[in-house]
Amino acid sequence: MLDDYLNRSGIRLPQNPGVLNLGCGNNVKWNYLGVTGYLLKQGLGVPYYVGVDVKEESFAQAKKVMAGLVHFIAADARGLTRYLKGSFHLIIVEHPNLTTSPEGPRVWRQVFEEAAALLADEGALIVTSFWLNDHIPAQVVLGKAGYQLLFSGKNKYPGRLFDTLETGETLQTDKYILIAKKLKARSKP
Numbered sequence: 001m002l003d004d005y006l007n008r009s010g011i012r013l014p015q016n017p018g019v020l021n022l023g024c025g026n027n028v029k030w031n032y033l034g035v036t037g038y039l040l041k042q043g044l045g046v047p048y049y050v051g052v053d054v055k056e057e058s059f060a061q062a063k064k065v066m067a068g069l070v071h072f073i074a075a076d077a078r079g080l081t082r083y084l085k086g087s088f089h090l091i092i093v094e095h096p097n098l099t100t101s102p103e104g105p106r107v108w109r110q111v112f113e114e115a116a117a118l119l120a121d122e123g124a125l126i127v128t129s130f131w132l133n134d135h136i137p138a139q140v141v142l143g144k145a146g147y148q149l150l151f152s153g154k155n156k157y158p159g160r161l162f163d164t165l166e167t168g169e170t171l172q173t174d175k176y177i178l179i180a181k182k183l184k185a186r187s188k189p
Helices: 002-008 025-041 060-065 077-083 104-118 132-144
Strands: 018-022 048-053 070-074 088-094 119-129 147-154 161-164 170-172 176-182
Touching: 002 025, 002 176, 018 025, 018 104, 025 048, 025 060, 025 088, 048 077, 060 070, 077 104, 088 104, 104 119, 104 132, 119 132, 132 147, 132 176
Parallel strands: 018 048, 018 088, 048 070, 088 119
Antiparallel strands: 119 176, 147 176, 161 170
């Protein structure tokens, strides 16, 4: 998936890039392996990989398995810059819940703004969604948070199907994908 979508979007990662996985949960194990496999295939080495989730129990199992490979932080992503410094070349956000509460778009705008402060100029933010109700609002929120969309659409490499809505829409892991980069800061006149 990364090979296709990053190349299509013109994103070239540097050697041993920084990777930030927001809302990582225990799936960070598979994300780490996927990202590392992609990087090794490209000859880019092993990433500096950070997984962030609100509660430590969200990634407790992965932390045991991934000790020494992934740096874990239990924190609210709306305050990322309090916990992390430097820049990351790839930021991954899987299934942000933009529509499950009225506060969703505001909360995620704050998260995406914090992520932009940590995203390298040549880096990319990847957002996946399992349904259209989060995919479309994510496009709007990313635009308001200072990102330029490079790709938005149905993912050619979705994960498992886990439910079907009354409307007939299937819910599938990583069904939709967005690739974005932060807009460059404008110089003051």
